[in-house]
Amino acid sequence: MTAHQKSAHLRKLKNQLIRLQDHGIDEIPCNSQLDLSSASARPSQSIPIRSGQTGIAQALDHIRAEMGDCDRCKLCEGRKNIVFGSGNPNAQLVFVGEGPGAEEDEQGLPFVGRAGKKLTEIIEKGMGLNRAQDTYICNIVKCRPPGNRDPESDEVSACIPFLEKQLQAIHPKVIVTLGKPATETLLGRKVAITKERGQWQEYKGIKLMPTFHPAYLLRAYTLENRKAVHEDMKKALAELKR
Ligand code: SF4
The missing domain is CATH 1.10.8 (Helicase, Ruva Protein; domain 3)
Structure with a gap:
């Protein structure tokens, strides 16, 4: 070898x-x-x-097995690993991002790079939750878009059935979409994320809270943006405790 x-x-x-x-x-x-x-x-x-x-973990395993060594879209060409999702399959809170970055592609796990560390900080310091135990984290596309560009519509169309099945299996109380592409994909319409973040939406009967992507927070680390995400997570947490 x-x-x-x-x-x-x-x-x-x-x-x-x-x-x-x-x-x-x-x-x-x-x-x-x-x-x-x-x-x-x-x-x-x-x-x-x-x-x-519960059977949720098994359902997720079946979805991952169905995906196999997926070549349903062109993102398969440059990936090292499929990044399916991680966390607790029984979580009441699911975070959905847009796609894996370089570190995620390397490790096969979502949100493990700089933006991932920021997300962990938001979950653990900001919300007082445990990332591994209290959340499940995944993306709208499971393979890394080259150069970290936004996923293209044909790629989203090819991959979205897997996310839909993941969300159907987990059926959390709250979904938090991270950034514009994830929010637009789940809501099926254009979204002005700066205007619509913090306002409750609905995805197939599940409450959905759009907020900024942690990578955006790292780029625009202003008090205003941090306060906005803090407020959004407070709303999500209140809903989880209801
Ligand atoms: S992004 Fe999704 S549909 Fe495209 S190759 Fe990867 S797993 Fe398959």
Whole structure:
């Protein structure tokens, strides 16, 4: 096995372990003859789900399995990893962004770069929640758009059925859309995010709160923008506690 193949196997194994942790599995029996190639290739739904988990985690695994090594749009050409989503499948709060960036593509996980750290700060310091336990995080497209551009309409059309199924399976109490592309995609119309952020909307019977994308906050780190996101999250939190 070449160094490149070993590194690819290790990355897949790491992602699989993170997904197990998302499903509440903190430890797995490990024999000394661990075969990395077979471990990384094993489909996630073959891994036992700890008793007490609902069928939501399994439903998400089925959606991920249906996606496979997806080539339904041109974003497959430049990606390293499909970034399906992470967090607690039983969460009442789902954050939806627009698409993975470079770090997310590398790790196969959403919101793990600079914008992800800002989102974690908003969730944990701002809202007093635990990101892994209290939220589920995903994007409208699961592969990285080149140069971090907005996803194009054909790419969104190809990928959106997976997000719709994720949201249908999780059926959270509140969806927070991060930025204009995610908000427009779920509402199915044009949105002026600076005007409409902070105003409750609805997506298939689920309350939806549009707010700024954390990457925008990093670019325009003004007191006004920080206060706006803080106010939006206060509304989301109040709804979660109702
Ligand atoms: S963005 Fe979505 S539809 Fe396009 S290749 Fe990736 S997973 Fe498939």
